[in-house]
Amino acid sequence: xxxxxxxxxxxAAAKTAEALRDKGFDGAITVIAAEHHLPYERPPLSKDxxxxxxxxxxxxPLDSDWYARYRVTVHSSVRAxxxxxxxxxxxxxxxxxxxxxxxxxxxxxxxxxxxxxxDVAYLRTLDDSTALRARxxxxxxxxxxxxxxxxxxxxxxxxxxxxxxxxxxxxxxxxATILGPQVATLIADLHxxxxxxxxxGTGVASIEVDAAPGGRVTADDGTxxxxxxxxxxxxxxxxxxxxxxxxxxxxxxVDVDAGLTTSDPNIFAVGDIAHxxxxxxxxxxxEHWDTALHQPATAAANMLGHREEYTRVPxxxxxxxxxxxxxxxxxxxxxxxxxxxxxxxxxxxxxxxDDTDRVLAGMNVNLWDDGxxxxxxxxxxxxxxxxxxxxxxxxxxNL
Ligand code: FAD
Numbered sequence: 404x405x406x407x408x409x410x411x412x413x414x415a416a417a418k419t420a421e422a423l424r425d426k427g428f429d430g431a432i433t434v435i436a437a438e439h440h441l442p443y444e445r446p447p448l449s450k451d452x453x454x455x456x457x458x459x460x461x462x463x464p465l466d467s468d469w470y471a472r473y474r475v476t477v478h479s480s481v482r483a484x485x486x487x488x489x490x491x492x493x494x495x496x497x498x499x500x501x502x503x504x505x506x507x508x509x510x511x512x513x514x515x516x517x518x519x520x521x522d523v524a525y526l527r528t529l530d531d532s533t534a535l536r537a538r539x540x541x542x543x544x545x546x547x548x549x550x551x552x553x554x555x556x557x558x559x560x561x562x563x564x565x566x567x568x569x570x571x572x573x574x575x576x577x578x579a580t581i582l583g584p585q586v587a588t589l590i591a592d593l594h595x596x597x598x599x600x601x602x603x604g605t606g607v608a609s610i611e612v613d614a615a616p617g618g619r620v621t622a623d624d625g626t627x628x629x630x631x632x633x634x635x636x637x638x639x640x641x642x643x644x645x646x647x648x649x650x651x652x653x654x655x656x657v658d659v660d661a662g663l664t665t666s667d668p669n670i671f672a673v674g675d676i677a678h679x680x681x682x683x684x685x686x687x688x689x690e691h692w693d694t695a696l697h698q699p700a701t702a703a704a705n706m707l708g709h710r711e712e713y714t715r716v717p718x719x720x721x722x723x724x725x726x727x728x729x730x731x732x733x734x735x736x737x738x739x740x741x742x743x744x745x746x747x748x749x750x751x752x753x754x755x756x757d758d759t760d761r762v763l764a765g766m767n768v769n770l771w772d773d774g775x776x777x778x779x780x781x782x783x784x785x786x787x788x789x790x791x792x793x794x795x796x797x798x799x800x801n802l
Pocket of ligand 1: 410411412413414415416435436437438444445446447448449481482483484509510511512526527528553642645673674675676689690691692693695718719720721722
């Protein structure tokens with residue numbers, strides 16, 4: 404028994420509450436959640452929800468009935484302001500002090516602001532997505548600063564809705580630091596084919612907002628881009644302030660061990676903020692949906708005194724126009740890439756190999772039957788023959 408408190412209110416927070424009940428915890432569970440919605444999924448915010456083809460939904464199957472039935476108290480629109488580790492309580496901005504026996508931090512990330520904080524649009528929350536959706540369509544214009552995942556997904560959704568879209572990106576290729584030049588080139592071509600004015604190697608010197616969030620973006624080369632809406636997507640910052648103020652170990656996120664315990668044995672961290680000592684991959688912080696979905700079960704097990712380690716390899720997906728992909732593993736754009744299949748038709752696999760030809764990561768583009776084989780190749784951690792890997796007639800299972 405006892406009293407467990409979760410600070411957050413995103414996917415990782417919701418899944419922690421669910422996992423605790425699944426594992427038989429019968430004590431009090433309180434979620435302190437800054438947003439005014441029940442926990443919901445963020446991936447649709449830049450995809451079908453932004454397109455208007457689906458409506459917002461809480462994290463399945465955790466709707467308001469679920470929280471009531473499982474006696475999980477969600478304090479919505481309430482922000483935790485301080486953790487008192489000695490007294491074991493959390494202070495909130497509505498003036499409460501909530502006692503905890505075990506505490507979970509699931510505070511996620513916030514968008515990295517553009518220097519000087521002009522009043523531009525960002526995309527992190529459901530409310531951001533709803534506001535942005537109303538600004539897309541024929542006759543409307545959008546300048547996106549940053550060709551990262553969110554910038555590119557919004558570019559695809561906005562173009563598909565008929566919006567005039569300009570993207571400014573200081574790197575020579577989008578996502579090249581993650582995917583490497585071959586795959587990054589395919590993604591750049593994809594966006595140009597769909598009519599995005601993609602300006603690579605183009606940094607932003609300044610942003611002047613007049614009718615917020617619209618205005619003028621001036622590039623480093625002096626070119627001025629005018630738009631009804633300026634969206635900045637230059638990365639996310641993990642929300643580690645509470646943890647830091649409480650004196651927990653924080654580096655590139657809240658430092659946790661393989662079982663997601665922080666430097667305080669009564670406090671755990673999951674999702675975007677968790678900088679985990681991953682048993683297979685070393686120190687790692689993953690800002691992806693799959694991690695927020697699955698880490699909570701491990702954290703819950705450890706909260707209940709069962710020793711468990713989180714060993715899943717990172718998984719990520721994106722959808723942009725007719726380019727749908729899944730990525731499994733952990734590599735960087737500097738690793739050697741082996742392609743397999745038809746890149747023109749956007750039906751191919753890509754693999755990232757280290758110097759000894761071990762598969763560090765694999766991606767399937769519009770091919771949905773290879774996920775398990777790719778995961779097995781990443782997990783196998785042994786050299787493969789790159790020529791055979793590139794040859795679609797050699798089954799992945801035979802490598
Ligand atoms: P969050 O979802 O950020 O939730 C944290 C919550 O905690 C927030 O509601 C915040 O308001 C609240 N909070 C913060 N501080 C406090 C406090 N002090 N007190 C109370 N509450 C607080 N990942 C993929 O793998 N694939 C995708 O296609 C994909 N698409 C995405 C699209 C968008 C637009 C965005 C924004 C993200 C996307 N992601 C995607 C990433 C994925 O959504 C995140 O990794 C995931 O949401 C992380 O979950 P989390 O619960 O750790 O944090």
